[in-house]
Amino acid sequence: MNQRAHSSSSSETATPFDDLGVAVSRHEPLAHHTWLGLGGTAAYFCEPIDSDALGRVVKRCHEQQIPLRMIGGGSNVLVPVAGFEGMVVRLSAPGFCGIDVQRPAIIAGAGAKLVHVVSAAVQAGLSGLETLVDVPGTVGGALVGNAGGHGGDIGERVADVTVMLADGTTEIRDRSRLAFESRWSNLDDCVIIGCRLELDEEDASLLTKRMQKQWIVGRSTQPSGTRTVAMMFKDPLGTTAESLVAQAGARELRAGDAAVYAAHANYVVAGPHCSSDDVRTLVETVRSRVREKLGIELTPQIEVW
Ligand SMILES: Cc1cc2nc3c(=O)[nH]c(=O)nc-3n(C[C@H](O)[C@H](O)[C@H](O)COP(=O)(O)OP(=O)(O)OC[C@H]3O[C@@H](n4cnc5c(N)ncnc54)[C@H](O)[C@@H]3O)c2cc1C
Structure with missing residues (x-):
């Protein structure tokens, strides 16, 4: 079944959040809100305008034991x-997406796009995030996932959250x-609102060149801009998931x-008729193949809800 983004159905049913x-x-x-454009629906979804509104939703979920996920x-x-039988919250309101340079730090809202934060830092002559x-x-x-690559990860620069x-x-x-x-943090028990990243002063034009180089190298080694692909596994210590998948003949x-x-x-690449369940089955099949052939247990990078 093709479950890419489709129009939402309206319902007049009361919700536990009406007051x-x-x-x-x-x-x-949720296909509207995922990178691959795949996935079923969320029972409830909201984009609170500020922390007070967010707090009311989070508290209500806790009181009524409604599962809560951030996206x-x-x-x-x-x-x-x-789909997901709970509340999904997205921090898209301007108050959650701010990027404020306070040399040599940057204060960033949780909803800000990472690439915008990296660009703001580089333009301000602050280094430490280019590899992201x-x-x-x-x-x-x-x-949450301590995003990064071979040149470092975001956790190295976090002063507070x-x-x-x-x-x-x-x-x-x-x-x-x-x-x-590696691809993990202990921020899995809370809603993240923002953080302070401690950076280093550096010449902005040199930094810009370095970021451009990083971007070109990144694009040549992984398909970051392609909306039909997603990462399957975390790299195990000392090797890459890519090489293990290849060695296992998967x-x-x-x-x-x-x-x-x-x-x-x-x-994984999702074809035009792909469903999120196809993606999940493929990840599990590849994982089993690597286990059978190489005796190595890969850890999925992509998080299945
Ligand atoms: C093409 C492609 C290339 C990629 N390359 C890399 C790479 O080089 N390095 C790398 O590390 N990753 C990579 N990834 C994986 C992914 O981009 C990263 O994990 C990224 O940091 C996820 O950010 P997101 O906003 O999309 O999170 P989501 O996918 O929306 O969520 C990820 C997790 O974070 C939680 N979460 C999100 N926001 C909040 C919040 N405000 N509070 C609490 N929890 C929250 C979600 O509930 C979920 O558990 C790649 C993915 C793709 C598709």
Whole structure:
């Protein structure tokens, strides 16, 4: 079944959020909000205008035990065809997307696009984020997964993170309370609102050249700009998922209209009739093949909801 973005259905059914003064939609097609344009619907969806509104929604979810998920650029999540029976929140309002240069730091909202933060830093002559220029998604998503590449990751530059807890209150977590590892952080128990990134002063024109070079190298080694591909696995220590998939002879595998991307074996490419369940099946099939042939357990990068 092709489940790319389609028009949302309206429903007049009451929701548990009706008294909060927040526009909540029902049966929101999450395909509108994921990188691959795939996935079923969310029972509830909202884009709060500020922290107060966000707090009311978060608190209500906690009180009524309604599962809550945040979505940023949707470049690392896979929503099943069956959808998500809970509330999905996207921090798209301007108040969550700010980028403020406070030399030598940058304060960035969780909803800001990572590439915009990198560009702002480079223009201001602040280095430390250039290697992230080709990572799709938002600051929030990047912090949760400690986004990065061979040149470094975002966690190295984080001074503090402002988060919201389940009761709707906010707190600032400084470096001593944060842990970042390869494609992982301990920020998986909260809603991220923003962060402060400590950077280094450097000549803006040199930095711009370095970022451009990084962008060109990134584009030549991975398909970051392509909306039909997504990353399958985390790189294990000392090797790459790409080489393991190739060694296991899994390059030719397919599931429905999902296939291993010919130009880079750690990516899945979604054909025009692909469903998110095809993608999930392919990731599981490739993982099994690598386990059988090489005895290595790959960890999926893409998060299945
Ligand atoms: C083509 C392509 C290339 C990629 N290249 C790289 C790469 O080079 N390096 C790399 O590290 N990754 C890469 N990725 C993976 C992905 O882009 C990163 O993981 C990215 O940081 C995800 O950001 P996002 O905003 O899209 O997060 P989403 O996919 O929307 O969400 C990811 C996770 O973060 C959570 N989340 C999002 N926002 C918040 C918030 N405000 N508060 C709390 N939780 C939140 C979500 O609930 C989810 O658990 C690539 C992906 C694609 C499709």
